[in-house]
Amino acid sequence: MQFVLAAGGTGGHMIPAYALAAELRSRGHGVLLITDERGKRYPGLFEGMPVEVLQAGRITKNPINLLKGVASILAGRRAARALYRRGRPDAVIGFGGYPAFPALLAAASMDIPTVLHEQNAVLGRVNRLLAGGASAIATAYERIERLKPAHQGKCVLVGNPVREAVVRLGEQPFPPFDEFSPLKILITGGSQGATVLGRVVPRGFAALEPSLRHRLQIVQQCRPDDIELVREAYRQLGIPAELTTYIEDMPAKLGDAHLVIGRAGASTIAELTAAGRPAILIPLPIATDDHQTANAREMARAGGARMIPQGQFRPDTLARQIEALAADPEALSNAAARALSVGRPRAAQDLADLVERIANKQAPLIVGPAASPASVRLAPAGAAA
Missing domain, CATH: 3.40.50.2000 (Glycogen Phosphorylase B;)
Incomplete structure (x- = not known):
């Protein structure tokens, strides 16, 4: 399968994205990273993997900066849609940060499944904006603040992927x-x-x-x-x-x-x-x-x-x-x-299992607010979630 990983350029986003990329590639899948200029230059990660840099602005309260941010996000969304038309991914996985926003918006507009990974114990701003349309939300903690009750049923506790070393x-x-x-x-x-x-x-x-x-x-x-x-x-x-x-x-x-x-x-x-x-x-x-x-x-x-x-x-x-x-x-x-x-050393494998299920368009996941991958069960095909 082909996966797109979208991540902001800081280590908090890039390291788990890299850990998942390494696991997916070990399973024979293709991986493309979408990030910003910081992420492209991040040392020691994603060497030898294809990387795309898209425009991505920030949403702020300042009216002028807000308009510039929205225009930049929309330009990034158009570029991501063109990218997906050239090679449609089986799923897009977002790791937070505004550089991930256009890639995930484009996927949603083309009915490509999306998975959000939240590294922190508080749901980040971009993930809050996109949670409603996501197929699943992978979490690093049992309790996640700023998560709407309506979205708890999408959550799967996997942990935060780290490097194998x-x-x-x-x-x-x-x-x-x-x-x-x-x-x-x-x-x-x-x-x-x-x-x-x-x-x-x-x-x-x-x-x-x-x-x-x-x-x-x-x-x-x-x-x-x-x-x-x-x-x-x-x-x-x-x-x-x-x-x-x-x-x-x-x-x-x-x-x-x-x-x-x-x-x-x-x-x-x-x-x-x-x-x-x-x-x-x-x-x-x-x-x-x-x-x-x-x-x-x-x-x-x-x-x-x-x-x-x-x-x-x-x-x-x-x-x-x-x-x-x-x-x-x-x-x-x-x-x-x-x-x-309290460590979750299998986080990369468990997250890879989750995105494979979503990409395979298997039946909806039925999970609790803080379910572990082992407790996830699949509804029969065609059943309601």
């Missing part, structure tokens, strides 16, 4: 750690980095007991404007640190880490729970609908993460959290196991 980490033992071992910490602010992490984290390490501070080994992603200041802070503290603006091989760095400090973006949570890595999470306070706080709740409730609101994210608070985790050698491994307990 991350899934394999969850099948391996947690890195050995005792009172004498180096404490390896990975700090990441998502695909765009986070200035607050560069400002607070080194000062938090400075507030640690010296015996623990001297055991630190750090890998930290920084914003380009912050990296030299962070480098100097670690130099003064005498803490060995590898700093970068983008982590090319995230699975390798995640595999080495005993603890992760970072934002609570959808892909970050999915990778932490698939790999089984404990975390201290600082949700982005300006995220749309505060979705990062919602993303972090499941992992925090399971005991796999400690969540600190950004307003309370101070050096002393961070230091006490790290000391509590490092004081007992079993605390980190227990937290890792609890993180793993």
